[in-house]
Amino acid sequence: NLEVGIVGLPNVGKSTLFNAITKAGAEAANYPFCTIEPNVGIVDVPDERLQVLHEMYDSKKTTPAAFRFVDIAGLVKGASKGEGLGNKFLEHIRQVDAVAQVVRCFDDGNITHVEGSIDPIRDIEIINTELCLADMEVLERRLLKLTKLAKSGAKEAKAEAEVLEKIKAALDEGKTVRSVDLSDDEKDMIKEMNFLTLKPTLFVANVSEDEVATADTDNPHVQRVKEYAKTEGAEVVTISARVESEIAELDDEEAKEFLADMGLKESGLQKLIKAAFDLLGLMTFLTAGPDECRAWTIVKGTTAPKAAGKIHSDIERGFIRAEIVNFDDLVAAGSTAAAREKGQVRLEGKDYIMQDGDVTYFRFNV
Numbered sequence: 628n629l630e631v632g633i634v635g636l637p638n639v640g641k642s643t644l645f646n647a648i649t650k651a652g653a654e655a656a657n658y659p660f661c662t663i664e665p666n667v668g669i670v671d672v673p674d675e676r677l678q679v680l681h682e683m684y685d686s687k688k689t690t691p692a693a694f695r696f697v698d699i700a701g702l703v704k705g706a707s708k709g710e711g712l713g714n715k716f717l718e719h720i721r722q723v724d725a726v727a728q729v730v731r732c733f734d735d736g737n738i739t740h741v742e743g744s745i746d747p748i749r750d751i752e753i754i755n756t757e758l759c760l761a762d763m764e765v766l767e768r769r770l771l772k773l774t775k776l777a778k779s780g781a782k783e784a785k786a787e788a789e790v791l792e793k794i795k796a797a798l799d800e801g802k803t804v805r806s807v808d809l810s811d812d813e814k815d816m817i818k819e820m821n822f823l824t825l826k827p828t829l830f831v832a833n834v835s836e837d838e839v840a841t842a843d844t845d846n847p848h849v850q851r852v853k854e855y856a857k858t859e860g861a862e863v864v865t866i867s868a869r870v871e872s873e874i875a876e877l878d879d880e881e882a883k884e885f886l887a888d889m890g891l892k893e894s895g896l897q898k899l900i901k902a903a904f905d906l907l908g909l910m911t912f913l914t915a916g917p918d919e920c921r922a923w924t925i926v927k928g929t930t931a932p933k934a935a936g937k938i939h940s941d942i943e944r945g946f947i948r949a950e951i952v953n954f955d956d957l958v959a960a961g962s963t964a965a966a967r968e969k970g971q972v973r974l975e976g977k978d979y980i981m982q983d984g985d986v987t988y989f990r991f992n993v
């Protein structure tokens with residue numbers, strides 16, 4: 628189950644954003660077997676294609692794809708040395724698949740900033756420093772072990788040590804592991820180290836409620852975050868956490884009106900969910916029928932049997948083949964039967980790599 632961790636300094640709006648996430652969150656009934664801890668929020672991935680399938684199949688229900696956000700509170704300066712929740716916090720980050728770093732870009736005299744002023748780049752660097760220090764600790768421990776192994780002639784140990792030396796040089800300069808240019812082989816070698824600063828990261832620029840419509844282009848703090856993010860190849864999502872928590876209280880119709888009034892097409896939360904979805908390297912395949920139309924989340928590059936396993940392990944085990952029609956072809960044809968007549972329903976075997984928007988029916992042995 629894929630998870631995005633929400634991190635940031637205190638008082639930047641993490642809890643406000645997280646509250647919006649849980650309030651707007653996915654229908655818990657869809658996840659009967661998930662125990663949900665208080666710091667975990669499941670979100671639905673907005674997908675217009677589901678509605679189209681729902682109408683085509685006159686299905687009883689639709690179920691969107693979903694993934695999890697985890698609120699990781701407690702990062703302060705000195706966390707890597709055990710300040711605040713310190714190491715516990717860092718271990719939490721180690722477990723997530725991607726990181727959304729919230730940075731404060733709103734001026735509000737009533738809300739103190741832990742560092743005394745609004746300066747998102749300084750904040751990002753404080754956090755990155757803590758994460759880099761934690762990575763350095765893990766790295767040095769490993770390097771010590773490898774040096775011993777290399778002395779006794781282990782070739783792989785030597786190769787890995789060389790990669791780690793390269794990373795160490797970057798960390799020494801306060802650079803993240805993800806900024807180091809590594810080949811696929813090198814990445815493989817260090818995979819197990821699970822470096823915090825190697826995790827895919829996006830920045831959430833939290834702006835004031837009266838700036839939601841303009842901040843993305845006009846707020847100077849946001850512009851600085853964007854420039855910074857560009858150097859890392861990271862995305863920036865501009866939102867007002869406070870507005871998002873208000874929107875989360877509304878029903879769908881009200882929310883639409885509210886957004887239209889502000890001249891927005893989608894909520895900040897929807898933007899964030901889509902960006903996080905991409906960041907995790909996820910894509911969607913669809914199943915459709917009179918009982919249910921559903922979107923399923925898989926990692927890009929997943930084979931057909933593995934995708935089937937998302938639905939049920941029995942379907943993966945007994946996989947025979949997948950009948951697949953591309954969503955656009957299906958819609959153009961008007962029905963599965965019509966698509967079949969046009970030869971657009973393909974039979975794919977166990978090596979097939981799923982594509983985004985594959986409308987799929989799995990055949991399997993029971």
Ligand code: GDP
Pocket residue numbers: 635636637638639640641642643644733735738833834835836866867868869870
């Ligand atoms: P956390 O410590 O990062 O979890 O921050 P909180 O979510 O508790 O927010 C800290 C304070 O900032 C609270 O008083 C929030 O109401 C306020 N806050 C959060 N987002 C916004 C925003 O978009 N605009 C304004 N004006 N205040 C906000």
